Amino acid sequence: MKIDFGAYDGATAASFAFEDRSFQLSGETDRLTDVLLCSPHYLAPVPCCAVTRQNLEQGLVTQVDEAQRQHGALVQLLQAQGVRCHMLTPDPDLADMCFTRDVGVSTPWGMMALNPAMPHRQAEVDRLTDAYRDWGVPVRRITSGTIEGGDVCVAREGLLILGMSGERSSAAGVEEFAAPFRAAGWDVLICPFHADHLHLDTIFCMVDRHRAIGCIDLLDPGFVRALSAHGVSLIPLPATVAPSLGCNILSLGDRRIVTSTDAIVPPLLRQAGYRVMEVDISQFAACGGGVHCLTQPLRRVSTGG
Ligand SMILES: NC(=O)NCCC[C@H](N)C(=O)O
Numbered sequence: 001m002k003i004d005f006g007a008y009d010g011a012t013a014a015s016f017a018f019e020d021r022s023f024q025l026s027g028e029t030d031r032l033t034d035v036l037l038c039s040p041h042y043l044a045p046v047p048c049c050a051v052t053r054q055n056l057e058q059g060l061v062t063q064v065d066e067a068q069r070q071h072g073a074l075v076q077l078l079q080a081q082g083v084r085c086h087m088l089t090p091d092p093d094l095a096d097m098c099f100t101r102d103v104g105v106s107t108p109w110g111m112m113a114l115n116p117a118m119p120h121r122q123a124e125v126d127r128l129t130d131a132y133r134d135w136g137v138p139v140r141r142i143t144s145g146t147i148e149g150g151d152v153c154v155a156r157e158g159l160l161i162l163g164m165s166g167e168r169s170s171a172a173g174v175e176e177f178a179a180p181f182r183a184a185g186w187d188v189l190i191c192p193f194h195a196d197h198l199h200l201d202t203i204f205c206m207v208d209r210h211r212a213i214g215c216i217d218l219l220d221p222g223f224v225r226a227l228s229a230h231g232v233s234l235i236p237l238p239a240t241v242a243p244s245l246g247c248n249i250l251s252l253g254d255r256r257i258v259t260s261t262d263a264i265v266p267p268l269l270r271q272a273g274y275r276v277m278e279v280d281i282s283q284f285a286a287c288g289g290g291v292h293c294l295t296q297p298l299r300r301v302s303t304g305g
Pocket residue numbers: 046048049052096099101102118121149150151198199201202287288289290292293
């Protein structure tokens with residue numbers, strides 16, 4: 001039976017025949033087939049993270065038209081790469097709703113709605129679960145502590161990585177999220193980091209099953225050792241790329257990576273043999289989020305690489 005699922009039509013949800021509602025993924029760098037986004041129609045700077053606060057002090061005013069243009073270009077790039085883009089309807093009361101990454105995560109056992117620490121982001125989860133209910137997508141919800149998707153990295157089959165600054169993701173939230181993974185025998189690495197960096201995905205992202213990029217000076221040394229012990233090598237980045245969201249990349253699988261336009265990260269990744277596609281996300285970076293934050297992968301398929 002076909003169900004209707006919101007697909008991109010420029011700004012709002014539209015009808016799209018979707019035959020399989022079993023969203024799941026087991027690895028952050030497997031081939032991306034479906035992703036959830038939300039137009040930045042109501043994007044506004046909220047002084048809830050260090051980057052936005054600093055930009056506001058310097059007079060930041062968000063340009064929504066330009067944000068929509070940049071977001072549209074990201075969607076077009078994803079579609080051109082064969083990724084189905086599904087859209088949440090933006091809500092005028094939810095200024096950060098375009099950062100879909102933070103409110104839900106696809107797991108090997110289906111969709112998990114998260115529990116953001118920031119009060120102004122909590123209603124985003126209700127919009128997400130409403131949409132999943134309308135689309136017939138089963139979803140479970142985190143109920144204890146707080147956890148935001150920028151701190152979740154389903155690295156590869158058998159390895160879950162979670163960031164925990166204590167401000168956005170708490171020990172209780174992290175443990176509730178990790179429980180089914182631990183029960184299934186996955187290794188779980190927890191990376192503590194300073195809350196100024198907001199989420200783990202601003203300082204660490206996987207680029208394939210055995211390689212990651214990371215701001216080496218901002219990562220916990222114990223975490224870096226544990227990565228190495230799990231066979232994950234790190235391409236070290238300078239700490240300066242964190243606030244510009246240069247480390248916040250999206251793997252499409254098959255050695256394809258979407259990055260922001262940046263002088264450091266794209267050349268490093270190309271040199272390492274990846275196909276890099278750059279997009280201008282300056283309007284979002286000013287509000288604390290990059291390419292990874294703007295995308296909630298729904299399904300990835302393993303290609304065995
Ligand atoms: N994963 C991410 O790092 N998401 C960016 C969220 C930015 C938003 N202004 C926030 O502070 O929640």
